[in-house]
Amino acid sequence: MEILQNAIISKYKNGKKGEVDSIKAIEENIIERRQKLIDKLLTKELKDLKKLAYKFKHRQFLKKKLIVIALNMDEEDYIGLYQKIEDKKRPSRYIHKISISESTIDDYLKIEDCGYYIKKCLKQNICKILRHEIIHAFTSELIGDWTDIEGANRDSSPFFLALLFWFGGNSNHNCVKAFKHSPIYKETKHIKTFDLLDIYLVHKLNQFEKITSSLVMQSTWNTNNRNKFSFSYSGVGLVGNSSIRYSSKDLKTGEIKEFISNNFEIGCCIMPNDIEKYLIRRCNNDNFISYISKKYYIKENYMCTIENGELRKIYI
Numbered sequence: 001m002e003i004l005q006n007a008i009i010s011k012y013k014n015g016k017k018g019e020v021d022s023i024k025a026i027e028e029n030i031i032e033r034r035q036k037l038i039d040k041l042l043t044k045e046l047k048d049l050k051k052l053a054y055k056f057k058h059r060q061f062l063k064k065k066l067i068v069i070a071l072n073m074d075e076e077d078y079i080g081l082y083q084k085i086e087d088k089k090r091p092s093r094y095i096h097k098i099s100i101s102e103s104t105i106d107d108y109l110k111i112e113d114c115g116y117y118i119k120k121c122l123k124q125n126i127c128k129i130l131r132h133e134i135i136h137a138f139t140s141e142l143i144g145d146w147t148d149i150e151g152a153n154r155d156s157s158p159f160f161l162a163l164l165f166w167f168g169g170n171s172n173h174n175c176v177k178a179f180k181h182s183p184i185y186k187e188t189k190h191i192k193t194f195d196l197l198d199i200y201l202v203h204k205l206n207q208f209e210k211i212t213s214s215l216v217m218q219s220t221w222n223t224n225n226r227n228k229f230s231f232s233y234s235g236v237g238l239v240g241n242s243s244i245r246y247s248s249k250d251l252k253t254g255e256i257k258e259f260i261s262n263n264f265e266i267g268c269c270i271m272p273n274d275i276e277k278y279l280i281r282r283c284n285n286d287n288f289i290s291y292i293s294k295k296y297y298i299k300e301n302y303m304c305t306i307e308n309g310e311l312r313k314i315y316i
């Protein structure tokens with residue numbers, strides 16, 4: 001116990017051993033210091049972002065409630081996390097939750113005589129994480145709330161990345177290199193005011209919605225394709241995520257009908273006009289990450305599956 005106490009004291013240099021009553025007290029003190037730092041930096045980030053977007057408007061940068069906490073992320077391969085916490089009964093009512101790695105905050109808190117430059121860098125590191133996560137929240141409100149295409153705030157959504165870079169944020173995701181060559185990045189980076197950026201993004205969202213809704217159903221004489229679209233977590237192009245294939249064979253006539261449900265993820269470099277071209281290519285080349293195949297048989301008026309070599313009725 002004493003070793004742990006000494007370790008914590010030496011780690012945080014937060015007072016002499018004699019002044020600290022127990023490990024619990026030290027831990028509470030650490031938690032308090034972390035939260036105090038987070039709240040201070042969060043206030044500054046939100047103020048700077050509001051100035052960039054709504055300088056002369058009487059509104060906050062985010063409309064919904066935001067909570068930010070420090071979290072032990074030592075086992076994870078990320079140091080910041082955004083979560084949209086929805087009200088189960090009314091999903092349109094939600095709050096934003098941001099978690100920041102405790103060790104990233106402690107890196108800053110535990111140094112005291114490390115020199116101005118190193119301290120500044122460590123503080124900037126926390127601000128960068130905060131800004132990145134706040135933009136996830138902002139994209140949810142600005143774009144996500146207005147579209148049926150899921151995932152506008154995901155890390156490889158062109159909307160999230162366009163907003164992130166416009167607001168001076170950054171991302172360590174692999175897709176960033178490709179995104180910086182994309183038309184959306186090139187078209188948005190020179191936009192001078194947030195109002196113009198907002199108009200550009202709404203226009204782009206309309207184009208995405210128009211094209212995806214026109215491609216939801218594709219039918220041929222014996223096949224019905226249903227295509228579902230969402231924005232991507234990490235992809236660059238149009239990713240064929242999964243294809244679920246249902247086929248039914250009429251045992252009397254031998255007629256076979258197929259119903260295919262495809263899920264696509266729109267990556268950060270995809271423009272609305274690209275979607276149809278890549279969708280046809282994915283379908284023609286059967287290029288999907290996962291497949292599920294289900295076979296049904298129609299006997300008289302019954303729909304059946306085969307179980308243990310025998311037909312089993314599933315519904316009339």
Ligand SMILES: [Zn+2]
Pocket residue numbers: 132136155
């Ligand atoms: Zn992210």
